Amino acid sequence: MNIGDSIPWINALDIQGYVKRMKAFRIKVDPFLEAEVDEHIARRHDHLKNEFVPKDIVDVLLQLVVDPNPDFKLSRNNIKSITLDLFAGGVTSPTTIIEWALSELLKHPKLFKKATEELDRVIGRERWVEEKDLPNLPYIKFIIYETMRMHPGAPMLAPHLARENCKIHGYDIVQGTQVLVNMWSIGRDPTVWDEPNEFCPERFLGRDIDVKGRHFELLPFGSGRRMCPGYSLGLKLIESGLANLLHGFT
Numbered sequence: 001m002n003i004g005d006s007i008p009w010i011n012a013l014d015i016q017g018y019v020k021r022m023k024a025f026r027i028k029v030d031p032f033l034e035a036e037v038d039e040h041i042a043r044r045h046d047h048l049k050n051e052f053v054p055k056d057i058v059d060v061l062l063q064l065v066v067d068p069n070p071d072f073k074l075s076r077n078n079i080k081s082i083t084l085d086l087f088a089g090g091v092t093s094p095t096t097i098i099e100w101a102l103s104e105l106l107k108h109p110k111l112f113k114k115a116t117e118e119l120d121r122v123i124g125r126e127r128w129v130e131e132k133d134l135p136n137l138p139y140i141k142f143i144i145y146e147t148m149r150m151h152p153g154a155p156m157l158a159p160h161l162a163r164e165n166c167k168i169h170g171y172d173i174v175q176g177t178q179v180l181v182n183m184w185s186i187g188r189d190p191t192v193w194d195e196p197n198e199f200c201p202e203r204f205l206g207r208d209i210d211v212k213g214r215h216f217e218l219l220p221f222g223s224g225r226r227m228c229p230g231y232s233l234g235l236k237l238i239e240s241g242l243a244n245l246l247h248g249f250t
């Protein structure tokens with residue numbers, strides 16, 4: 001967390017050095033994003049005589065730039081920012097969860113064995129795990145749910161803003177207040193979870209809980225209209241990444 005977000009007069013001091021690091025990162029990553037956008041524009045021009053068929057998200061975003069009657073206008077900076085957002089969401093979040101899952105499994109060899117037994121039974125030793133196999137690997141899914149309960153990728157989700165005055169648990173929340181949902185402490189709350197500090201994927205067995213934002217005790221992707229739009233892709237990346245690592249290595 002950036003302390004300056006909560007105590008605005010401290011913000012200018014940048015005491016954690018986030019703004020400095022962000023600016024350094026921008027200098028590093030901007031040439032890459034510029035090159036991507038240029039390359040896509042060039043490819044678009046090459047196809048100008050034939051009908052251009054967008055191949056990826058940058059093509060789609062560029063379409064919005066040239067659209068004569070857009071619902072909203074995108075700038076080059078917007079395209080670069082959205083692309084960077086997708087990299088951050090699509091790469092760092094899933095890999096963090098996979099690392100936590102591996103860390104827990106290394107501490108719990110019995111669970112590790114149970115996971116590899118499921119893989120041997122469902123997939124066999126002759127091939128890798130594919131996307132179509134994922135619905136048949138419930139134990140892998142429970143490991144991931146349990147990992148996200150104890151180690152949510154975004155422990156405070158993203159900051160939200162109260163659009164109107166409201167009351168939560170007897171507290172008055174004034175319109176315009178920044179609201180943070182502490183997913184980390186909900187995931188460790190003993191009134192919600194039995195033995196919350198124990199890593200136990202079996203707790204999900206036979207329970208109707210998923211991570212789609214419907215069960216407020218487990219919201220690693222948030223909930224409602226600002227919920228993570230990449231949750232389905234994110235889950236598949238984690239499930240297939242973890243399953244293949246467990247399947248291929250000891």
Ligand code: HEM
Pocket residue numbers: 085086087089090091093094097152153154157158159220221222223225226227228229230231233234235238
């Ligand atoms: C395991 C992986 C992921 C986790 C744990 C995760 C988690 C989250 C969380 C907690 C939020 C904020 C939700 C809220 O405050 O209510 C969020 C927002 C977002 N996520 Fe993800 N995410 C993951 C994967 C992805 C992927 C794969 C993408 C895209 C390729 C993505 C793109 C986004 C974007 C664009 C937002 C902002 C949405 C908005 O503000 O309206 N995420 N994510």
